Amino acid sequence: MGLQPLEFSDCYLxxxxxxxxxxxxxxxxxxxxxxxxELIKDGKNLIAAxxxxxxxxxxxxxxxxxxxxxxxxxxxxxxxxxxDASLREFSNFLKNLEEQREIMALSVTETLIKPLEKFRKEQxxxxxxxxxxxxxxxxxxxxxxxxxxxxxxxKKDSHLQEADIQxxxxxxxxxxxxxxxxxxxxxxxxxxxxxxxxxxxxxxxGMFTFYHQGHELAKDFNHYKMExxxxxxxxxxxxxxxxxxxxxxxxxxRQNPKDHKRASQFTAEGYLYVQEKRPPPFGxxxxxxxCMYRKAAKKFNIIPFEHRSGGKLGDGxxxxxxxxxxRHTDSIDRRFCFDVEAADxxxxxxxxxxxxxxxxxxxxxxxxxxxxxFPSFNRAIIPRPEGSAQLDKMGFTxxxxxxxxxxxxxxxxxxxxxVVGVSSKVQRLLSMLMDVKTCNExxxxxxxxxxxxxxxxxxxxxxxxxxxxxxxxxxxxxFIVPAKSGSPESRVNAxxxxxxxxxxKNKEMLDILVKHLTNVSNHSKQNLMTVANLGVVFGPTxxxxxxxxxxxxxxxxxxxxxxxxxxxxxxxxxxxLPDATLPDPVTLSASPPNAPPRQSKRQGQRxxxxxxxxxxxxxxxxxxxxxxxxxxxxxxxxxxxxxxSPTAAAAHGPPGPDKNHLLADGGTFxxxxxxxxxxxxxxxxxxxxxxxxxxxxxxxxVTPPSPKLASFPLSLPxxxxxxxxxxxxxxxxxxxxxxxxxxxxxxxxxxxxxFEDVQTSREPGWLEGTLNGKRGxxxxxxxxxx
Numbered sequence: 001m002g003l004q005p006l007e008f009s010d011c012y013l014x015x016x017x018x019x020x021x022x023x024x025x026x027x028x029x030x031x032x033x034x035x036x037x038e039l040i041k042d043g044k045n046l047i048a049a050x051x052x053x054x055x056x057x058x059x060x061x062x063x064x065x066x067x068x069x070x071x072x073x074x075x076x077x078x079x080x081x082x083x084d085a086s087l088r089e090f091s092n093f094l095k096n097l098e099e100q101r102e103i104m105a106l107s108v109t110e111t112l113i114k115p116l117e118k119f120r121k122e123q124x125x126x127x128x129x130x131x132x133x134x135x136x137x138x139x140x141x142x143x144x145x146x147x148x149x150x151x152x153x154x155k156k157d158s159h160l161q162e163a164d165i166q167x168x169x170x171x172x173x174x175x176x177x178x179x180x181x182x183x184x185x186x187x188x189x190x191x192x193x194x195x196x197x198x199x200x201x202x203x204x205x206g207m208f209t210f211y212h213q214g215h216e217l218a219k220d221f222n223h224y225k226m227e228x229x230x231x232x233x234x235x236x237x238x239x240x241x242x243x244x245x246x247x248x249x250x251x252x253x254r255q256n257p258k259d260h261k262r263a264s265q266f267t268a269e270g271y272l273y274v275q276e277k278r279p280p281p282f283g284x285x286x287x288x289x290x291c292m293y294r295k296a297a298k299k300f301n302i303i304p305f306e307h308r309s310g311g312k313l314g315d316g317x318x319x320x321x322x323x324x325x326x327r328h329t330d331s332i333d334r335r336f337c338f339d340v341e342a343a344d345x346x347x348x349x350x351x352x353x354x355x356x357x358x359x360x361x362x363x364x365x366x367x368x369x370x371x372x373x374f375p376s377f378n379r380a381i382i383p384r385p386e387g388s389a390q391l392d393k394m395g396f397t398x399x400x401x402x403x404x405x406x407x408x409x410x411x412x413x414x415x416x417x418x419v420v421g422v423s424s425k426v427q428r429l430l431s432m433l434m435d436v437k438t439c440n441e442x443x444x445x446x447x448x449x450x451x452x453x454x455x456x457x458x459x460x461x462x463x464x465x466x467x468x469x470x471x472x473x474x475x476x477x478x479f480i481v482p483a484k485s486g487s488p489e490s491r492v493n494a495x496x497x498x499x500x501x502x503x504x505k506n507k508e509m510l511d512i513l514v515k516h517l518t519n520v521s522n523h524s525k526q527n528l529m530t531v532a533n534l535g536v537v538f539g540p541t542x543x544x545x546x547x548x549x550x551x552x553x554x555x556x557x558x559x560x561x562x563x564x565x566x567x568x569x570x571x572x573x574x575x576x577l578p579d580a581t582l583p584d585p586v587t588l589s590a591s592p593p594n595a596p597p598r599q600s601k602r603q604g605q606r607x608x609x610x611x612x613x614x615x616x617x618x619x620x621x622x623x624x625x626x627x628x629x630x631x632x633x634x635x636x637x638x639x640x641x642x643x644x645s646p647t648a649a650a651a652h653g654p655p656g657p658d659k660n661h662l663l664a665d666g667g668t669f670x671x672x673x674x675x676x677x678x679x680x681x682x683x684x685x686x687x688x689x690x691x692x693x694x695x696x697x698x699x700x701x702v703t704p705p706s707p708k709l710a711s712f713p714l715s716l717p718x719x720x721x722x723x724x725x726x727x728x729x730x731x732x733x734x735x736x737x738x739x740x741x742x743x744x745x746x747x748x749x750x751x752x753x754x755f756e757d758v759q760t761s762r763e764p765g766w767l768e769g770t771l772n773g774k775r776g777x778x779x780x781x782x783x784x785x786x
Contacts, residue, residue: 075484111202268366389465405444410452421454535560
């Protein structure tokens with residue numbers, strides 16, 4: 001049973017039971033007061049916790065926003081770009097969510113805390129004040145009555161009458177106060193129901209609003225989430241293909257590392273221990289150096305490097321080789337040694353130690369020593385062994401038989417072309433198909449002897465067995481270029497143009513195959529082979545680089561994109577000719593193409609943008625020179641070996657730029673070999689003008705490697721230049737866009753400028769040429785070769 005009502009008539013009786021009922025009401029109000037007080041405290045803790053959560057979420061979002069994925073290679077796929085941007089999207093999502101949470105936290109204060117505090121102070125506080133008055137009047141009333149009843153009856157009547165009147169007035173005042181107090185007690189008991197619950201309702205409404213906003217954000221995010229899941233799945237699929245190729249290459253190199261050395265711009269390079277001579281009584285010490293030698297210029301670079309000290313790089317030295325002599329063990333108490341004499345430093349002779357006798361013989365061969373028994377370090381690209389498969393009439397027969405069987409029997413099979421057949425069965429079927437005697441006897445459409453997965457694996461195996469990939473080695477690099485960037489339309493135009501540069505047989509077979517793959521993708525709801533999945537399967541099958549390197553394998557994902565473009569645009573690419581009347585897709589935009597990125601620079605410093613010198617003809621401006629003293633080049637560490645004169649190095653003048661080095665303020669020495677192209681490139685791509693050399697689109701430039709930078713003194717005179725490779729042919733070029741140089745090694749020019757002696761630069765996406773007597777770098781997609 002609840003509280004008993006307080007009757008106003010009981011105020012005049014003021015019975016013990018009436019007083020018990022009043023105390024019950026007062027106890028309930030005290031309990032309510034304590035509860036509200038505790039609830040306010042919990043609400044404030046909730047707000048503090050919400051703010052702490054919001055701060056943690058915002059910090060988390062900030063961390064997501066600031067992180068950026070690095071990628072291997074020189075470009076990313078569209079899927080990888082979306083994945084890179086996803087962290088910022090997640091950050092924005094959390095930021096929007098926290099804005100709503102802050103609104104909710106403010107609403108808790110306004111809709112719950114303040115109304116409850118107001119109710120507790122104004123309403124419950126007023127009842128407390130009334131109770132104090134009631135208790136005080138009760139004490140006063142009954143004290144007056146006790147005193148009045150103790151009056152002697154012998155007092156005068158006037159005095160007694162006056163006392164009676166006073167007592168009656170006091171009792172009436174007490175009754176009025178009691179009536180008001182009883183009314184207030186009952187009023188507050190009824191009022192608290194809505195005065196307390198209404199703020200709670202507002203609080204929950206604010207909370208539900210927050211969750212609703214979160215739901216709306218989630219709905220808005222859902223479309224992006226679905227697209228991102230596709231991006232992730234595509235990237236995962238490409239990763240699986242790339243990983244298998246990398247592991248295969250790793251195993252090949254593990255079995256025979258000598259046959260898989262990368263082609264290098266240096267005749268010989270590797271680690272050697274160099275003897276440093278010290279004054280008595282310290283004797284000499286042996287310091288490990290990374291040494292590089294270019295035979296054409298007889299230039300020798302040595303850089304001290306110690307792996308055990310965290311890979312600390314020392315100052316490098318350059319000198320020109322005069323002769324090399326093998327050291328016998330009877331003249332030095334170390335094995336595998338030889339002496340090197342510098343042509344530009346009379347009297348300087350260095351003793352070097354190889355890691356083994358075989359390596360010493362290789363160095364002696366490269367340096368022109370007496371023991372020339374082993375081949376040079378530089379290795380030509382080893383061609384792939386030719387298989388028995390040929391791009392002939394038999395090949396077309398195999399292709400058509402397999403495609404017909406697949407489309408008849410297994411077009412809806414899940415995992416078509418991804419599920420592989422048993423290797424022995426695949427080889428047996430392929431052997432029968434490639435044999436003139438048995439080819440016509442093989443019935444793939446009606447025979448149950450050959451599973452669909454065996455047929456698809458045999459088709460892929462045939463394409464892989466061709467002496468050259470179907471899309472040729474020559475055009476491999478050109479196909480990759482547009483896949484790396486640019487608008488979707490420019491990519492299709494580029495691939496369209498390049499397909500029609502393929503040999504007729506290659507194009508015909510590619511047409512048949514891609515038409516079939518288009519049909520397969522049209523049944524993707526049943527076979528689950530989307531265009532992206534088919535790209536993963538046939539990218540490495542139809543395209544492959546001539547040289548197997550990790551850098552080339554990193555381009556595998558772009559091969560997949562090329563195949564996706566072929567499938568999605570089969571009718572346009574194979575049924576129509578490239579429109580020669582249209583300009584290069586780059587010119588369709590209102591603005592000229594973006595020059596290949598070369599690392600941005602900060603104002604006042606160049607730490608983010610190295611001064612890259614790629615040709616000895618390029619001279620650095622004063623602001624671009626390394627931080628060297630104004631006086632001549634400081635004595636080199638070679639002098640500490642055996643140089644008789646401390647000024648020997650300075651005698652050769654200030655350091656001249658060298659096309660194999662990257663210099664920057666306060667930098668360190670880098671890996672020269674990393675600036676060399678990873679694979680041979682064919683002629684530059686021009687998408688829509690088959691009569692002229694090709695040029696990439698505005699966004700096809702690839703990011704150059706980020707080599708470590710050098711600040712060591714070079715003793716090479718600025719007039720000495722290495723001979724260009726024999727394969728480089730000097731040509732002329734005309735500017736099709738204006739360009740303003742951002743760097744002293746680049747050229748500024750207007751539309752129509754003619755460049756002389758244009759050659760391929762070591763920096764991807766750039767050319768070297770001469771304009772008005774000055775030689776420098778030119779963005780490759782800003783010019784047209786003549």
